[in-house]
Amino acid sequence: MSFVATGVRDAYRNAQGLNGAALPTAAKPQAGSFSEMVRSASQDAVATIREGDMAAQQGLRGEIGRQEVVEATLALESTVKTVVALRDKFVEAYQEVLRMPI
DSSP states (O other): OOHHHHHHHHHHHHHHHOSSOOOOOOOOOOOOOHHHHHHHHHHHHHHHHHHHHHHHHHHHHTSSOHHHHHHHHHHHHHHHHHHHHHHHHHHHHHHHHHHSOO
C-alpha cells in the first residue's frame, strides 16, 4: 500500500472519530527559503502523482484492491488541482510584476 493511500485512509478514520473536539494544532513550519519550500512541495506533488499512476496500473493488473486505487486517484486529483491553482497564482503574480511601472 502506498504512503498516500495510507494517509488518506488514516485521515478518513480520524475524521470519522471527530465529535466536535478541537483539532490538534499543526506543527510550526520550519524556517527556510521560499525556493526550498516550492522545491519540496513540487517534489511531493510529483511523488503523489507517480504513486497514483502506479496504483492505477496495479489496480488494472489486479495487484491491489479498488479502494486503494480510488484513494490514490483521489489524492492524485487533489494534488493536480492544487498544482494548477498554484501555477495560476504564480502566473498572475508574474504578470502583475510585469505591469508595474519602472
